Amino acid sequence: MEKHFKEERTLVVIKPDGVQRSLVGEIIKRFEQVGLKLSAVKMMVPEPSFIEKHYTLDPNWMRLTGEKTIKGYLDKGLEPPSNDPIAISQKILDNLKKYVTSGPVIAMVWEGAHSVKIVRKLVGGTEPLTSDVGTIRGDYVLDSYQMGDVDGRSVRNLIHASGTIEEAEMEIKHWFLENELVDYRLIQEQILYDVNLDGILE
Ligand code: IDP
Ligand code: MG
16 A cells, blocks of 8 residues: 555754754754654664765765765855765765764654655755755754865764655664654644544534
């Protein structure tokens, strides 16, 4: 049977800077408020090899991330550090392994209609300098690619969120065991998804 829209799941990881900035509650609040359901959550300090695997689950990630970074520079009229997307991504990956293993992270699975796109919308673009006002990255942090590069580190943007449904499925399997995902019904789902809004009036 086809899955219902409301069963779409996405992975969110609050990175070490998000935990250190005491933004866990604020971040969770935004996903709760939009109507998504928390299906799994845990805190851990990840190993570098675990983070490398996480970012290379999608074989295209190296190329796409490098291309996105090069475009970011060109859009600002700046010279990228290299024109080879793979070389750029290798450096990004090395820095990410240091960044995301530097302290505890909170990994979560959020479930609900269009959860992948809804979460990305709330999280905002990768670079806090250019991510929209009103998004988590736009509202709570001020880092830039340029600043990260000068100091030879990852851009600090508080949070990871799956980019596509396929990425989400691979990432959830990487971070959680099947029996760590909890299936339950939130009472508000009746208001969000049921065809008729009956059962409200006495
Ligand atoms: P996303 O987190 O918005 O999906 P990706 O392109 O998948 O962005 O990159 C993963 C993470 O790598 C980013 O969240 C960011 O922390 C870091 N990163 C990506 N591109 C750059 C860069 O050009 N310089 C520094 N760090 C980067
Ligand atoms: Mg990504």
